[in-house]
Amino acid sequence: xxxxxxxxxxxxxxxxxxxxxxxxxxxxxxxxxxxxxxxxxxxxxxxxxxxxxxxxxxxxxxxxxxxxxxxxxxxxxxxxxxxxxxxxxxxxxxxxxxxxxxxxxxxxxxxxxxxxxxxxxxxxxxxxxxxxxxxxxxxxxxxxxxxxxxxxxxxxxxxxxxxxxxxxxxxxxxxxxxxxxxxxxxxxxxxxxxxxxxxxxxxxxxxxxxxxxxxxxxxxxxxxxxxxxxxxxxxxxxxxxxxxxxxxxxxxxxxxxxxxxxxxxxxxxxxxxxxxxxxxxxxxxxxxxxxxxxxxxxxxxxxxxxxxxxxxxxxxxxxxxxxxxxxxxxxxxxxxxxxxxxxxxxxxxxxxxxxxxxxxxxxxxxxxxxxxxxxxxxxxxxxxxxxxxxxxxxxxxxxxxxxxxxxxxxxxxx
Numbered sequence: 001x002x003x004x005x006x007x008x009x010x011x012x013x014x015x016x017x018x019x020x021x022x023x024x025x026x027x028x029x030x031x032x033x034x035x036x037x038x039x040x041x042x043x044x045x046x047x048x049x050x051x052x053x054x055x056x057x058x059x060x061x062x063x064x065x066x067x068x069x070x071x072x073x074x075x076x077x078x079x080x081x082x083x084x085x086x087x088x089x090x091x092x093x094x095x096x097x098x099x100x101x102x103x104x105x106x107x108x109x110x111x112x113x114x115x116x117x118x119x120x121x122x123x124x125x126x127x128x129x130x131x132x133x134x135x136x137x138x139x140x141x142x143x144x145x146x147x148x149x150x151x152x153x154x155x156x157x158x159x160x161x162x163x164x165x166x167x168x169x170x171x172x173x174x175x176x177x178x179x180x181x182x183x184x185x186x187x188x189x190x191x192x193x194x195x196x197x198x199x200x201x202x203x204x205x206x207x208x209x210x211x212x213x214x215x216x217x218x219x220x221x222x223x224x225x226x227x228x229x230x231x232x233x234x235x236x237x238x239x240x241x242x243x244x245x246x247x248x249x250x251x252x253x254x255x256x257x258x259x260x261x262x263x264x265x266x267x268x269x270x271x272x273x274x275x276x277x278x279x280x281x282x283x284x285x286x287x288x289x290x291x292x293x294x295x296x297x298x299x300x301x302x303x304x305x306x307x308x309x310x311x312x313x314x315x316x317x318x319x320x321x322x323x324x325x326x327x328x329x330x331x332x333x334x335x336x337x338x339x340x341x342x343x344x345x346x347x348x349x350x351x352x353x354x355x356x357x358x359x360x361x362x363x364x365x366x367x368x369x370x371x372x373x374x375x376x377x378x379x380x381x382x383x384x385x386x387x388x389x390x391x392x393x394x395x396x397x398x399x400x401x402x403x404x405x406x407x408x409x410x411x412x413x414x
Contacts, residue, residue, distance in 0.1 A: 030064070033163055038066035040159055041139055044122075044152060048072065049139035051126075051163055052079070052086060060084060060135065063167075072116035083112045086136040089123040097122055097153050100144040120145035124157050126164035137163055180235035187217070188244050193228070194218050195248045199402035200263070200375065203389045210261035212291070212397060213249035214404050229267070229293075242270040246279050252407040253287060263289035263318060272307040280314050288315040289339060308336050320377070321346065333370050340367060344378025344398070350391075351383035357391060364392040 033051065041049035048071055051064040055078070062077045073079075081087040085107055088094040093106050098121040101107040107121065122145075123138040137160040187193055197211035217223045232241040242265075249264045270276055271292055280288065290311055292304075308317050318339035319332045332340060342363065350356040367374040379385050379398030388396060 033166060034064050034066065036159060036163065037064050037137075040156065041066045041068070043155075044139060044148065045141075046122075046139040046145075047142045049137075051135060051137050051167075053135035053167070054081075054133065057081070060086065063135075079112070083110055085110060085112065085118065085121050085140075086123045086125075086138050090125050090133055090136065094121075094123075096124055096156075097148065097150070099146045099148055102144075117142045119143050120148065122148060122153065122156055124153075124160040126160050126167065128164075128168055134164070134167065136160075177235050180231050181237050184232050184235050184237040184241055188240065192218055193245065193248070195245065195252055195407065196404040197252065197262075197407050198397055198404040200395060200397040201401050202394060203385070203396055204394055208260060209395065210263060210289070211252075211407070212263040213245070213252065213265070215245045215248075225265070233267075238267050239270050239273055239275065242266050243275055243279055246270075246276070250279070250281070250284075250288075253284075254408070258287065261287045261289055261316070263291045265291045265293050267293055268301060268304050271311065272301075272303050277310070277314065280311075282314060285314055285316070289318050290315045291318040291320070291339075291341070292335075292337070293320065305335055312336075312338070318375070333372060337372060339373045339375060341375045341377050344380070347376055347379065347384065347388070349384065351381070351387040357387060360388065360391045360393065 037049045037051060040046075046068075048065070048067045050062050050066070050073065052060040052062050055061050059078050059080050062073055062075055062079070065071050065073060065075050085094065085098075085101075088106050088110075089096055094104060098104060098107060101113050101118055101121055107113055107118075112118065118140045120141040120143065121138070122140065123136050125133045126135045126137060127133050137156060139156070193215050194217075195213050196216055198214060199208055200210045200212060201207065202209050214225050215228060216225070217228065228241070229238065232238045246264050246266070249262055253262055254260060266276065271290065276290075280290075292308075311317055316338040317336070318341055319335055319337045320341045320343055321332055342360075347356070347360065350360055364374060373395065374393060376388050376393050376396040377398065379388065379396045380400055382400055385396065385398070385400050
C-alpha cells in the first residue's frame with residue numbers, strides 16, 4: 001500500500017526542487033501550491049479543494065482555492081473558526097474523513113455546511129516543525145462521498161506535508177520580517193541611532209566643503225550602515241528608518257559654516273516618496289545633498305527621475321557609480337544628478353595602475369562634458385589621493401582625508 005501511494009503521489013505531485021541559488025520565489029511557490037491543489041481536486045473528483053491558514057486564534061484565511069466551476073469561496077476570504085469544519089477537525093470534534101456531513105451533528109449544525117452545500121468533507125491539519133498547527137488542507141464535495149477511503153486520505157496527508165513545508169518557509173520569512181520591524185521601531189523610539197560625518201574636501205585648496213552623513217547604532221557601532229539598511233528592507237521599514245536618519249542628519253548642519261553641505265543617503269523608495277520633501281525644509285539648496293543608493297534599481301525608473309527633478313528645487317542630488325563602465329555611468333547621468341560619486345572599487349590602487357588612471361582621466365572629461373560634479377569616494381592612501389589630484393579630480397572623501405566621526409570633530413589629516 002505504501003509503495004502504491006508513494007508512486008501515485010510522485011506522479012501527481014512531484015517533489016518541488018528549489019530554484020538555483022535558493023528557495024523558489026514566493027510567486028513560483030504560490031503557483032506550485034495552486035497546481036497541486038487543483039491536481040488533488042481533479043484526481044479525487046471533488047468540487048472544491050483549498051488551503052487555509054490560521055489568523056490568530058479566531059479566524060482562518062483561504063490562501064489557495066481550486067474548484068469545479070464557480071467556487072463558493074475565494075483566496076483572501078476570511079472565515080471565523082466558530083463556523084469552520086476544518087476548525088472542528090483541528091479541535092478533534094470531527095474526524096479528518098467525513099464522507100457524509102449529515103452523519104455528524106457537529107458538522108450538520110454549522111451554518112457554513114448548508115451555506116456552501118458541504119456534503120462530504122476531508123480535512124488535514126497542517127503543522128509547523130515545532131508541532132504548532134498553522135492551517136489546513138481541505139477538499140469537499142456537494143454530495144456524499146462514501147467512496148473516499150483511507151488510502152485517499154493518505155494522499156491528502158502526503159500533499160498536506162509538502163504544502164506545509166512550503167508555507168513553513170514563508171511563515172519563517174514573515175516572522176523574521178516582523179522581528180526586524182520591531183527592532184527598527186525600537187531603534188527609532190529609543191533614539192538608538194546616531195549620525196556621524198565623513199568629511200569631503202576640495203583638493204585644489206585642501207579645504208573642507210561638506211560631510212556625508214552615515215548612521216551608526218550607538219550601542220553597537222560596529223554594525224555598518226548597510227547592515228541597518230538591509231534589516232530595514234527585510235522589515236519593510238526602509239522609508240521609516242531613512243526619514244528618521246534624515247531628520248537627525250539635518251539637525252547636524254553647522255550654522256557657523258554655512259558654506260559647508262551635508263549629504264544624506266536615501267533609497268529610490270524614499271527619494272520617490274512625498275514624505276522626503278516634507279522632511280527637507282526650504283532654503284537649504286546650497287547646503288544639502290541627497291545621495292541616491294541602489295542606483296542599479298533606479299536607473300530606468302521614470303518615477304525616480306521625476307522625483308529627482310522635483311527634489312532639485314530643495315537640494316543637490318548625487319548618485320554613485322560603481323565602475324560598471326561608461327554605459328552604466330551614462331545610465332546614471334540620465335537620471336539627471338548634480339553629482340556623480342565614484343566608488344572605492346573603481347578608484348583603489350589608481351596610483352599604481354595605468355589603466356585605472358586612464359579611466360579616471362576619461363571620467364573627469366566625461367563629467368566636464370555632461371556638467372556633473374565628480375567626487376571620489378573611499379580614497380585611503382596618500383598615493384591614490386595625489387594621483388587623483390594630478391588627474392583633475394577636484395573633490396574627494398576617504399580615510400586619508402578623515403574618518404567618519406561625530407559631527408564637529410572632523411580633522412583633516414592630509
